[in-house]
Amino acid sequence: MFRRTVESTAATISLVVDGNEVRARAGESLAAALLAEGLLSFRRSAVSGVPRGPWCLMGACFECLVTIDGARQRACMIRAVDGMHIETGEGRRRLLP
Amino acid sequence: MKREESEFAVIGGGLVGAAIAWGLARLGKQVAMLDEGDIAWRASRGNFALVWVQSKGLGMPAYAAWTRRSSDGWAAFADALGEETAIDVAFRRPGGFALCLSEAELEARAAAMHRLHNQPDMIPYPYEVVHRERLRALLPAIGPEVAGGIFSPLDGHCNSLRLLRALHAGLQRRGGKYLSEHVVDRIEQRQGMFALATSAGEVRAARVVLAAGNGNARLAPMVGLAAPVRPQRGQVIVTERVEPFLHHPMLSVRQTDEGTVMIGSSTEEVGFDDHVGAPVLAAMAARAIRIFPCLGRLNVVRTWAALRVMSPDGFPIYSQSMTHAGAFLATCHSGVTLAANHALVLPPMLEAGSLGTELAAFGGKRFDVSAHG
Numbered sequence: 494m495f496r497r498t499v500e501s502t503a504a505t506i507s508l509v510v511d512g513n514e515v516r517a518r519a520g521e522s523l524a525a526a527l528l529a530e531g532l533l534s535f536r537r538s539a540v541s542g543v544p545r546g547p548w549c550l551m552g553a554c555f556e557c558l559v560t561i562d563g564a565r566q567r568a569c570m571i572r573a574v575d576g577m578h579i580e581t582g583e584g585r586r587r588l589l590p
Numbered sequence: 591m592k593r594e595e596s597e598f599a600v601i602g603g604g605l606v607g608a609a610i611a612w613g614l615a616r617l618g619k620q621v622a623m624l625d626e627g628d629i630a631w632r633a634s635r636g637n638f639a640l641v642w643v644q645s646k647g648l649g650m651p652a653y654a655a656w657t658r659r660s661s662d663g664w665a666a667f668a669d670a671l672g673e674e675t676a677i678d679v680a681f682r683r684p685g686g687f688a689l690c691l692s693e694a695e696l697e698a699r700a701a702a703m704h705r706l707h708n709q710p711d712m713i714p715y716p717y718e719v720v721h722r723e724r725l726r727a728l729l730p731a732i733g734p735e736v737a738g739g740i741f742s743p744l745d746g747h748c749n750s751l752r753l754l755r756a757l758h759a760g761l762q763r764r765g766g767k768y769l770s771e772h773v774v775d776r777i778e779q780r781q782g783m784f785a786l787a788t789s790a791g792e793v794r795a796a797r798v799v800l801a802a803g804n805g806n807a808r809l810a811p812m813v814g815l816a817a818p819v820r821p822q823r824g825q826v827i828v829t830e831r832v833e834p835f836l837h838h839p840m841l842s843v844r845q846t847d848e849g850t851v852m853i854g855s856s857t858e859e860v861g862f863d864d865h866v867g868a869p870v871l872a873a874m875a876a877r878a879i880r881i882f883p884c885l886g887r888l889n890v891v892r893t894w895a896a897l898r899v900m901s902p903d904g905f906p907i908y909s910q911s912m913t914h915a916g917a918f919l920a921t922c923h924s925g926v927t928l929a930a931n932h933a934l935v936l937p938p939m940l941e942a943g944s945l946g947t948e949l950a951a952f953g954g955k956r957f958d959v960s961a962h963g
């Protein structure tokens with residue numbers, strides 16, 4: 494659904510998304526990298542459990558939350574970095590065991 | 591310019607004005623609710639959403655009774671609002687805690703509750719001092735420094751943004767008018783009618799209710815009343831959503847119906863300034879984490895500040911004008927808690943044209959220095 498339209502000389506990097514290797518361009522946002530990969534659902538709503546993905550792409554809506562190296566972050570506000578570990582699909586977290 | 595005319599004009603579309611306006615509309619009254627625009631000081635959009643009883647009324651037992659009455663009326667109020675608007679304001683009354691981080695703090699709080707209940711004319715309400723051992727069974731998430739707390743089964747909470755929306759929706763469903771961008775500049779009484787000069791033309795009404803929050807200070811003298819209220823800033827932190835783990839609201843921490851955790855609220859005397867500041871937020875967060883260490887693992891999603899509407903003694907003001915018959919004023923700093931009274935108890939009094947004797951203690955005259963001379 495999304496594809497990169499600009500030719501780029503940026504280096505190709507590799508991420509680990511839900512255990513699978515994914516190629517991305519150095520310098521692009523993590524949200525862009527995942528969308529280009531065809532991933533539309535990044536997480537589940539913490540209220541209703543329905544799938545959610547990036548919406549505003551500017552840090553305001555929190556729809557694009559993913560877990561990056563153990564911490565929940567907005568994928569649109571983070572640059573993809575070689576070797577990043579990303580987990581998607583998380584819904585409402587449990588705080589207590 | 592267009593001219594509006596109705597039986598009641600309510601000035602202010604916050605929780606106090608909207609609750610009163612909806613209540614009047616339910617009695618079949620024609621109501622126009624006047625409000626400012628998008629940019630305004632609005633406690634109703636930034637509060638902590640507790641429906642809170644414990645600790646209220648030290649210095650004025652009538653306030654303790656009034657608060658309790660609203661707490662007891664809240665479930666029926668929320669049901670009625672839900673039936674009319676299909677909006678669930680998420681009212682729950684599981685009982686609430688004020689938690690203390692030392693024995694000294696707990697003793698001071700227990701002593702204050704004791705003094706509150708020892709006042710003449712105080713109608714007692716249930717509460718208990720809960721020590722650490724028992725507390726741990728009720729709130730397993732507490733940290734090692736928590737010495738105990740005060741529990742009252744009357745304390746609860748709601749979703750106060752939905753409450754505000756529901757009151758507005760309910761008013762409009764009943765034919766009431768919401769006039770935003772109608773900033774009231776002057777109020778005059780002519781031939782038995784009130785004429786309100788607003789930024790969008792004149793609005794006329796047979797009766798007028800001043801419920802303009804901090805705006806009341808300026809408006810009240812126009813109808814012979816006094817409301818020396820001042821803004822008091824409160825900052826709030828809200829976290830990401832997590833599975834429900836806090837099943838009771840706390841004075842400074844609560845988990846909302848949708849899973850976020852709110853950490854509140856500072857009390858700061860800074861005038862009309864609703865900026866947030868890292869030092870205050872950091873102190874609030876640090877205390878919250880001492881109470882519930884697991885909160886330290888949560889992301890903060892937003893912080894904000896809003897201005898409370900504070901009277902000199904902290905108690906509500908309900909008055910009716912002696913010089914301008916048909917003019918009333920209502921303001922308080924716990925407009926969520928008192929919403930049930932404002933919607934269900936006040937409007938019949940306004941309809942009858944006279945505030946009941948149970949509200950005698952709340953008149954604005956108590957701030958008149960000459961009255962004590």
Ligand SMILES: Cc1cc2nc3c(=O)[nH]c(=O)nc-3n(C[C@H](O)[C@H](O)[C@H](O)COP(=O)(O)OP(=O)(O)OC[C@H]3O[C@@H](n4cnc5c(N)ncnc54)[C@H](O)[C@@H]3O)c2cc1C
Pocket residue numbers: 601602603604605606607608624625626627630631632633634635636637638639640641642772773774775801802803804805806809823824825826854855895896897898899921922923924925926927928
């Ligand atoms: C941080 C914080 C935490 C709080 N926590 C709680 C809590 O847990 N429980 C609780 O019960 N209460 C709480 N409160 C208090 C509660 O939010 C207020 O009591 C309540 O919102 C007051 O409502 P109001 O309608 O009087 O005032 P506001 O919400 O301030 O509304 C006043 C309205 O009047 C309008 N207005 C003013 N002047 C004019 C004019 N000249 N013409 C037309 N319109 C005018 C304004 O535009 C505004 O919309 C808290 C408040 C704050 C700030």
Ligand code: FES
Pocket residue numbers: 524546547548549550551552553554555556557558567568569570
């Ligand atoms: S897409 Fe809105 S915050 Fe990332």
